Amino acid sequence: MTTIAVLGASGQIGRSLVALLAARGDTVLGIVRSPERVVEIDALGGRGVLLDVEHATAAQLAAALGGADAVVFAAGAGAGSGAERKRTVDLGGSVLLARAAALAGIARYVQISAAGIDQPAAADADPSWAAYVEAKREADERLRATALDWTILRPGPLTDVRGTGLVALTAVADGGPVPRADVAALVVACLDEPASIGAQWWVAGGGEPVARAVHRAARLLAEAS
Template sequence: MDILVAGGHGKVALRLLRLLAEQGHTARGLIRSPQHAADLEAAGAVPVLGDLENDETLDAYVRGADAVVFAAGAGPGSGPGRKRTVDLGGAVKLADAALSTGVRRYVMVSSIGADRPESAGETMRPYLLAKAEADDYVRASGLDATIVRPGSLTDEPGTGLVRVSRELGGRGPVPRDDVAAVLAYVLGAPRTAGLTFELFGGDTPIPQAVDAL
């Protein structure tokens, strides 16, 4: 498959691109800075230069893909305004580009707490509000979308063992390695289209956990 990952230089995205390339897919990462291209190439991915936040349309980058993944984020140091333009606006723009170019498959990296953003603290609330609206837009778009809501991200080595749940409201950490592995598996599991699920470290192998959803 040809898979475009928006936010291609992110910590989860780079891990995902490496996995996809190792599996023989054409793994393309959308990045804004040319300085990040070498990191993507080292992961076996194809860097695609474009501005998720400011480009009027992402059609040119999405065209020809079999699936898209939204793994971008404004980051913890950004203000509420950029949460709206990146975490929400970028996800919407990617969905619109998928619709206009005939790409059906969309995988969203969301967040735990996006089902109840109003209960978050002042710092997290703008981020979770943006994620919640983005998830709602993608769900309503008619795309074959899967929304993955990881728990607290860590840089611990992945175990390949997870806990997933369609019942929202959980809490717990999960290694970025395992998030990337779940995303890669979901991309090859079209039956997960239409699902929203939370993801944490656990004791069930990824294929078994996802197939049981």
Template structure:
């Protein structure tokens, strides 16, 4: 059994991930800022630790990662249009997580990003969307430049549809939708595939079973 620390542990993808990790015999540790989330997350199979992404420092992150075999960064600043939270959560939280993983000696790190964030943005891009894209882009750069055993997954537009268990995944794929449940399943698949370290992949809905799709990229 592996212990997996999930930053942003009450997020929509994270809740799917907790259930799937627990079903697979792993121990998810949900890192959240609000104690009111505890009962629901424990019911899904998580241990819960308190972590405020914006207010806590790197040492607090490292303490939250203690005993874990991997970190999954699944946090996001939310859909509320708050530009600053894109920087403090999507970027700042990722940077603190990367540094803390080193301190806590947790080398395996999986980051959920977004498709296309390396592409140039039009001059008239809405400011909050620009901040989001740039935050994800810069977080990915920082992780790629780290000495961690990283994997970056860049899903397309997230939906609440039921998971299909099948995806299209690769270095560069066309834009498309993907259920959050399938993103979570792809995270589980790369955690279970050590050879996925050092790779960044786009991820959308598709026809290939998820484990097969991930294994096919590294076989």
């Protein structure tokens, strides 16, 4: 049985991920910031862990990881949050989790990022959106610079439609709309596929079954290296 720690477990993708992992028998540590969220994670079959990462140290987060075999960054400040929280959550949370994982001796790290972040936002873009783009881009850059066994997933626009179990993965900027449920399933498939370590994939809906898509993309990555 594997233990997976999920930062951002109370988000829409996070909840789906907790449920998927718990259903197959994994121990899931869902790191959340309020007691109400702890109850939600427990109801999904996970183990809610109360910790506010915006005010925690790397050592505190490392202790909360509880001997996990892998960590997943699924957090985000969310719509309506200001530019400052994009820095403290979307960037700061990712960096803190990487530091904590290293302290705890956990190598495996899967990060849910976003497509369309390699270029700066337009000069007339909403400041919150510009901050989001910058935070996500820097979070990916800083994770790639670590010695962790990382995988970065960059989905296009997220939708709430029922998951199809199909995704398309590319190594170039080509993310398209994709159901949140399918992104959660993709994280599980990446955790199961060691060859996905070191991969940064753009994600769109459709394509082929998730596990097959990961296997194919990992094979293409190996052939190109």
